[in-house]
Amino acid sequence: VSARAGIVITGTEVLSGIIADRNGPWLSERLRERGVELAHIAIVADRREDMAAALRFLASERVDLIVTSGGLGPTADDLTTEVVAEFAGRAMVLDEALEQRIAAIVAPLAERWPNIDREAMARGTRKQAHVPEGATVLEPVGTAPGVVVPPLDGAADDGLPTVVVLPGPPRELQPMWRTALETDAFRAAVAGATVYEQAILRLMGIPESEIAETLRVAERSGVDLAPLEITTCLRRGEIEIATLYEPAAADVYAAFADFVRSRHAAQLFSDDGTTIDEQVAALLSGPPPRTVAVAESCTGGLLAARLTDRPGSSAYVLGGATVYSNAAKVALAGVDPALISQFGAVSAEVADALADGALGGFGADVGIGVTGIAGPGGGTPEKPVGRVHVAVAEAGPGGRRIARRLDLPGSRPDVRDRTTTVALHLLRRLLRGEVDDA
């Protein structure tokens, strides 16, 4: 192993289970991509002695790099930078230029709070502008700067690791991590680590056990999997096959990808890293450009929210109707009340009518209708919790349609989320002009 690392997640709220940590798993994947082996993730409260103990433990495990998340805020219980400085044997010094840059960031925020205590704010800013002497400052993404703290040259204990100190919010941590990678201090810490290639295959409509079998058959057919580190995982209803390999094994990976491609031609939808959301956005953007609208019941707005999650989606999303009540299905999505009384609100017929309603109501090129039972209540023996109907329809005479009846496992959030994934996949098929082979 060329380089070894530890992660310290700080935060009483994370340790106590109030907030779920997203940074540990994310950083773990990023380290693996850089060829750095992760030894431990330590989760500690915002307590000085516990944070220091975790740093000392990782150092005693001879890691080359420690990445911390959290504890960079303006208040006194945000201790990370200070504890790391002490660990590294470096004094905390005020970076006045940094103080001014932080002040410039928070000034417009303060405008909104006429009664704000400006002195407290200035104290917070000054606190955040204190950094370990000799550390490389990582510019704030939110308001808090990060730092990369190299070991002291010629220190008594030469074996101390470099520490990368990052903020807790993932939207700040993730861009700042990329900045940290470019620093000399980071490069020195992981010098010699092999940078791995990572490639991802995504499949829809296949059980995870089937992929385990595919790996076995591939090996029996003479595909050499030894140089590939393959992990498969089920994510939001899709199967992801993530493979790490050294650049020299690119041909081996290509042979493996070809094998999966030919064995699962109908299920493989991405071999270039793109997600279903990205593919749908690209198809809608065109050419030819097409617009979409939705009429959804059990997903309650989640499908529209997922489609509008992307910057620029206003170019192709006209809107959606969340039609939870039957009256709303009739009034807003133009569903014939007779359909509801004959087939029930959760039926293929109503999903179809909702797709048509989305087309008509918004004047869209493609409409999506969703109706189902997300649970935990509302199920019956004939229509159990998890039963969902999804329909996508093209505008105009002879417009094509695709529809599915689903019986989804899991809890209410699972059923709702999984349904949006299926809807995006049906939308993709329709937009690509694929025939419905259901």
Added chain:
Amino acid sequence: VSARAGIVITGTEVLSGIIADRNGPWLSERLRERGVELAHIAIVADRREDMAAALRFLASERVDLIVTSGGLGPTADDLTTEVVAEFAGRAMVLDEALEQRIAAIVAPLAERWPNIDREAMARGTRKQAHVPEGATVLEPVGTAPGVVVPPLDGAADDGLPTVVVLPGPPRELQPMWRTALETDAFRAAVAGATVYEQAILRLMGIPESEIAETLRVAERSGVDLAPLEITTCLRRGEIEIATLYEPAAADVYAAFADFVRSRHAAQLFSDDGTTIDEQVAALLSGPPPRTVAVAESCTGGLLAARLTDRPGSSAYVLGGATVYSNAAKVALAGVDPALISQFGAVSAEVADALADGALGGFGADVGIGVTGIAGPGGGTPEKPVGRVHVAVAEAGPGGRRIARRLDLPGSRPDVRDRTTTVALHLLRRLLRGEVDDA
């Protein structure tokens, strides 16, 4: 502190970020309920030396109790019990009665797999029936037994902690934890632990630095904060003040809560642990029961999705219109096109009209209108990215209304998410009949 614990989560998939750990947060809450302070959660791979290092680290931190999860399966890479035995200085011994009980559990499972290797199965069963000498066995919930391993009496190092060894699957770990609580070995480890109280105050419309100042002022005013472990955190635009305290300090906490209550009367919305989502759901459920509908633009369905996130929400959410295009605002939410051309789609006037459109279109008791610029594009000097208008309106003549213009910081997902929080807070005010003091 009367008892202190550490948690060791084992599993290469968890460490590498492929599987999200659910046991750490769950055990953390259970420990807190028992008055046991959690010092660290360590996540380690299924590697003997890393697991042993994590145990030694926690022992060096003088914890009284270690809880492990995972690594109890029948295969050779399931190492936890063995590593813990070595850590505790106890030999591994075969428990023949346990072996027979495990064999009885797995026999019917084997029936389903005609090609199963029965010798390998028997080897696995025998492996799982090896336990540290003197440990208390926790009967299998799935197929794997757990153990509670007390420190050796009169051992050289008397300070070693008791170790509770639990399986990885949460559906096995959780019932087994309750069994472990009843063992003498567990009781001895946490003897004398004080069961702490936890209380949470939630505030909206206040910067985090202001809370830091409030803590300082409270102390200066003679409120004794020393017996309280206070952490503050900014979450989805709200401030959470979580406090842990011993039952004897209940009066101190009450004085602190009163101080916050009087200083931030307008901002404090929860002192009983309830979230804004729960409060809104309770207010809508009644009495009197009221229905809600939304017409949203920049949040693109997220507000409807958040309202329908809760089981049973179909009782009070009639639905929503995601009106991204101007044409949809007119057609689905009945917005007068003249308003859009005169004031622009992002304006107080259009937010008001959207709220009215939600009322009318769905026949709801309360309507919410949202329009804004989530970014990253679409901003202008007059209407920058982050500008959002939210309006809530009551049905009927003389129906009350509350509206806000917001300038929200952050990225597109931040602006969208924060807007849903503000909308819920305005909805709460309206439902409570509070006057608008904007």
